[in-house]
Amino acid sequence: MEMQSLDQNTIEEIKKRLVKTYNPREIYLLEPKGYDSVDNNILVVIDGKDIEHYRLMVAGHKALIGVRVAKNILVYTQEEFDEYSEDPSTLTYSIKKYGKRIYAHA
Numbered sequence: 001m002e003m004q005s006l007d008q009n010t011i012e013e014i015k016k017r018l019v020k021t022y023n024p025r026e027i028y029l030l031e032p033k034g035y036d037s038v039d040n041n042i043l044v045v046i047d048g049k050d051i052e053h054y055r056l057m058v059a060g061h062k063a064l065i066g067v068r069v070a071k072n073i074l075v076y077t078q079e080e081f082d083e084y085s086e087d088p089s090t091l092t093y094s095i096k097k098y099g100k101r102i103y104a105h106a
Contacts, residue, residue, distance in 0.1 A: 005031055006040065006069060013067055014042065015103050021063040022046050022056070023105075025078060030099030032070075039072040043095045045081045 006014075011029065018027055022044050030041040044060065053075055060073040074092065076084065084092035 010067065010069060011102055014064060014069075017063040017067070018042070018044055018060060019103060021059055022075070024103065025105045026081075026101055027103035028095045028099045029102050030095040039070045041072045041074070041091060041095050041099065043074045043076065043081070043092065043099070045076055045078055048077050049079070051075065051077060 006029075014029070015027060018024065024044045024046050026045040028041075028043040028045075030043075032038050032040060042060070044056075046056070056075040057073050060075065061071070064071060064073075074095075076092070081092065081096075084090045085096040087093055
């Protein structure tokens with residue numbers, strides 16, 4: 001059984017809510033592929049240093065209440081994203097390489 005891709009309206013709703021919550025630099029989406037993955041991985045890149053990752057991830061989940069998709073939200077600073085996305089052993093690397101950027105601050 002193959003996972004269905006998110007429709008464009010759902011992606012737009014996710015993007016709108018997360019932009020309002022975080023005012024991010026970028027948002028990436030990696031949809032699940034195959035049997036071993038069920039969550040949509042959403043990675044948000046924000047400005048700042050020494051952020052409280054857990055608090056920010058909870059804020060993202062709260063922002064997406066009512067959007068019925070399985071999700072895993074990661075929030076990183078630009079510096080963290082740049083570092084982690086270079087390491088092939090990280091989820092951040094996979095999201096950057098195989099996911100799609102659904103938002104970039106103009």
